[in-house]
Amino acid sequence: MAETSPAAYYTLLCLAVGVIVLLKLTKAIFSSRHGAGARNLPPGPWPLPVIGNMHSLLGALPHHAMRALAQRYGAVVLLRLGHVPTVVVSSPEAAREVLKTHDAVVSNRPLYVTADILSYGGQNIAFAPSGSRHWKEVRRLCATELLSPKRVLSFRPIREEAAAGLVWSVAATAAPPLATVDLGERIKVVMNDILMRCAVGDTCPMRNEYMVGLDEVLELLAGFNLVDLFPGSRMARMLGAGSLRAAREVHDKVHRIVQVIIQDHESKDANDGGSGGRRDDILDVLLRLQRDGGLETVLTTEVVCAVLFDVFAAGSETTATTTIWVMSELVKNPAVMKRAQSEVRRVLQGKTRVAEADIQGQLPYLQMVIKETLRLHPPLPLILPRSCAEPIKIMGYDIPRGTTIFVNAWAIGRDDRAWPDANEFRPGRFEDGTVDFSGSDFRFLPGGGVEGCALV
Template sequence: MAETTPMQVVAYTFLCVLVATILLKLKHRRSAGGLNLPPGPWALPVIGHMHHLVGALPHQAMQRLAQLHGPVMLLRLGHVPTLVISSPEAAREVMKVHDAVFANRPMYVAADVFTYGGADISFARGPHWKPLRKLCATELLSPRSVRSFRSVREEEAARLARSVAAAGGAVVNIGEMAKVMMNDVIMRVSVGDRCAQRAAYLEELDRVLDLMSGFNLTDLFPTSRLARALGGRALKATWEVHHRIHAIMEAMISDHKVAMESEGDNADAGGDQRGDILTILLRFQRNGGMGGGVTLTNANISGVLFDLFAAGSETTATTTTWAMSELMRNPHIMAKAQSEVRGVLQGKTVVTEADIDGRLPYLQMVIKETFRLHAPVPLLMPRLCNEPAKVMGYDVPAGTTVFVNVWAIGKGEESWTDASEFRPERFETDMVDYAGTDFRFIPGGAGRKMCPGMMFGVSNIEIALASLLYHFDWKIPGGGNPEKLDMTEAYGVTARRKTELLLEAIPFVP
């Protein structure tokens, strides 16, 4: 009998793998009961398609897979069926046509802990979701409320400019300064100026964002005892942070209640004058809740404030930093934006919203273009398919997790001319807004689960950028080439810069 050569062994192994793969696919199709499931890449036993995401950021890896398998793609992450949407048309079906079917969110382990089991707005389900959402839209972050926080934004933007000026021409960390400003804005509008626990809360919030930036093994293998055991250490750390942040929040709530009682709740007599968000929430709690028989618990209040801090400060700081990065890489765009700001302010010593409101259309285009290329939450918040549905003709089984890759949609050549280029001028004729009605541009999502604080965030970004562009000229340290500025993204809850944005600021004297 002839001796088997190494080449024959390799060929035989490959044939076995090929046959096994075909049999697995046939089994999958039979088990699907004749459903027309979306296409996807080849999977491995147990881990599914997770190996396709190794070595890249999830939204980037999913974009590359979608280019091969289509804008409606079905993956299996561990044991969890996962639908990835990468086109405006498919996003419209998920977030508008079948919005009610995809209205809930999968409850990941860390999110479950930090949101008190979905007592907040982002992960809420059940009877309190609609009243909470309505309360946020009509009271907490309504256009009137956003306007009422104007003085806070102006003061913090002025403080940002003073911090840069205090560096005396030395290199400044734009990302860190933007983060400080946005945290201070959120802290002041949420719990007021008098907050002894401010530093402790923000320190714990950083730990929260780190813990929420990945999956616990239980999220990927929800029925596995081994996964629960292996994920126990991370879950223990999550609970430890939660207990500390809960204690801080309870102290804030208690302090506010005492102040409201001692002051007679002067905010009630202020007519249109608004208090901080915590005071408003406590007033609703005291007066009987949110209507419809739904009470407002301390867990709801803590959850809403958690949403504001976790989402509001991180996304706005990230977008501000990316906008400055793109302006540095494109000096002609920087010059045009600065010329607009300085022409409008004309020698003013500080930037106020009364001076810039509606008068900086080019800067607004810069902000939109930054959102398009650098969506702060690239995959948005995940959704959950509540019942069997169809998306672009494909069957989506109940229980499927859904990611809408807005990062990929923003870079789609079929939707945007020269999609990879930073060109704010495209929005002169392409009149998209933040309402979530044009599914080529949905940085805050769309439908009933879209971000309720989008306009509040944009207002924070606009005055921060206006202040930085008005008061300073900017250059790369050491005379570096702006075109070679590192634009690599980091892994996390938001798509931040991987490297710090370090710039030299030259004071501009009007």
């Protein structure tokens, strides 16, 4: 009998080792889904070794892919993104259980490594540990000082001036000779200008650089780092080192810019003895509270920078995106546009300039148009993820501790069981006032839960 060659022997040995490793991986995956006391885990696609279900989200926007999975597996779907167990809920009933029934257990955000760097170690509102003294104080600060009704009202002249400027610029472009108007870009510029003036004043150094830096921060936060998907993996940390370095560089750059803006504010205050007749902006309020104290948390420069970022992140892109979607839906639905135009012209007849007082409560149909736009095109299709601190049940399924939970607001807004003719743009569906926007109706998100808004 012929002897087995060394090459063939080593080939067989490698194949045997490979089969054993594959069997162990398969057993581990099977145990994670069906073991641990025969838990009743949510259904979902079968995960592949190493990458899990990441391939299931390729080729489409994540919220689109997740809705397709929900249509196949149900309102609660279990995925494994890398090594991270993830649950996606896509119905009002499941969202209620996450955002209300188990709100206290799932109120914390998973602090991904990139978010940890860019949020100063979770010192902003979105990523601060829920229920902590710092979290409570910063939220109270926003509610009573930064975004109180009185403070928001004080910014009315800024909003009115910016709106008038937008109207006049579009009208000037539309006059002969006609030119193409990129309305979306102009809306973004106006929204950013309003936020900048409210947050740091009418004039401040390095204004444009700050906006560019914020865009870079948001772009980094929108993605995943390999370390987030494979926590504890040395190889993931090595392969993700470049993006971590980029996050630190952007963080340092934005921090330096904010320090320059703060120094400019402090210099103006020193020269004119306070605001000197200037309208207090949000940074003025933060610096005053930093000087005077009285809070249970220390307003360090890092906290000031983190809170300023929250103001911009929550207001700039979301407001501009919603406004652009409103315009797009009006163009696509001429009958809706005609009714909205008729209402606006009736209310503003004879006025050359729009004041907020003139339209307060006077444009109910336009408000319905905005609500319908938010239903179909939520600014954040996937509400910021939550981390499960303890084992819970959602719709009868066992959700293990440490699971990341996403609420697919985009899918809920297009759920035919919750909304008749869900994919049609019909503002009139809100005319009877049966949809509650105070947070108790989970067909319409954001909203809900003890936080009042699921986004922050």
